[in-house]
Amino acid sequence: MSSILFEIKDAIATITLNRPEKLNSFNREMALLMQEKLDLCKDDKSIRCVIITGAGKAFSAGEDLAEVVDPNGPGMQRILSEHYNPIITRIRELKKPVLAVINGVAAGAGANIPLCCDVIIAGKSASFIQAFSKIGLIPDSGGTFFLPRLVGWQKASALMMLGDKITAEEADKMGMLYKCVDDDQLAETAQMIAQKLASLPTMGLAFTKKALQWSSTHTIYEQLQNEDKLQQWAAATKDFKEGVLAFLEKRPPVFKGE
Numbered sequence: 001m002s003s004i005l006f007e008i009k010d011a012i013a014t015i016t017l018n019r020p021e022k023l024n025s026f027n028r029e030m031a032l033l034m035q036e037k038l039d040l041c042k043d044d045k046s047i048r049c050v051i052i053t054g055a056g057k058a059f060s061a062g063e064d065l066a067e068v069v070d071p072n073g074p075g076m077q078r079i080l081s082e083h084y085n086p087i088i089t090r091i092r093e094l095k096k097p098v099l100a101v102i103n104g105v106a107a108g109a110g111a112n113i114p115l116c117c118d119v120i121i122a123g124k125s126a127s128f129i130q131a132f133s134k135i136g137l138i139p140d141s142g143g144t145f146f147l148p149r150l151v152g153w154q155k156a157s158a159l160m161m162l163g164d165k166i167t168a169e170e171a172d173k174m175g176m177l178y179k180c181v182d183d184d185q186l187a188e189t190a191q192m193i194a195q196k197l198a199s200l201p202t203m204g205l206a207f208t209k210k211a212l213q214w215s216s217t218h219t220i221y222e223q224l225q226n227e228d229k230l231q232q233w234a235a236a237t238k239d240f241k242e243g244v245l246a247f248l249e250k251r252p253p254v255f256k257g258e
Contacts, residue, residue: 120176124169144160
């Protein structure tokens with residue numbers, strides 16, 4: 001069975017990490033397949049929203065350590081440069097909203113990949129752990145970039161150094177998540193959010209995604225100029241014209257991502 005399951009339904013693509021017997025830990029095959037599916041999501045214009053989730057009881061336990069210590073394995077440098085960094089880059093550059101649905105434990109790289117997604121929801125039984133310090137490594141997969149911006153420097157530093165396991169409810173209170181829901185409501189909530197995102201003007205959402213990303217490295221004065229530029233791009237889209245026309249005609253808009 002493939003280590004990545006992929007489904008497209010109602011303009012929503014679902015990427016499911018599928019090594020449940022290994023708590024969906026990443027090996028080279030799974031990482032490269034995930035990149036392949038993210039590329040497909042980029043190129044397929046019928047896809048308007050992407051869900052990333054895990055099969056079984058875990059979201060992902062991070063890197064499969066058996067691969068790390070394998071003398072014939074890819075080695076740490078290639079694992080980062082060819083596996084995780086390209087996944088993070090693809091998610092951030094994807095001009096469509098990405099929803100991370102955390103259905104169980106999220107550890108190591110499995111805890112940090114969701115942080116780069118546009119919206120994160122988790123079931124109450126889910127948990128997060130920056131497991132790197134326990135084996136003498138530093139957080140990777142963009143964790144040192146995203147986590148302090150979500151929860152603050154002190155919280156991020158403590159979570160990364162101490163390797164505390166936190167519940168989804170604790171993560172929600174810290175600001176790591178958009179929403180924490182009962183486990184039996186997770187799938188329904190994910191579909192509801194994904195359907196809403198897919199129905200919105202996706203080009204405008206892509207510009208919002210870019211604006212948020214630029215805000216991390218620009219001053220307020222630079223960011224005002226960035227907003228000006230992006231707003232001009234957004235105002236030139238067919239979706240903006242449709243949104244205004246639908247508002248004036250008092251009808252639901254029909255957005256096409258154009």
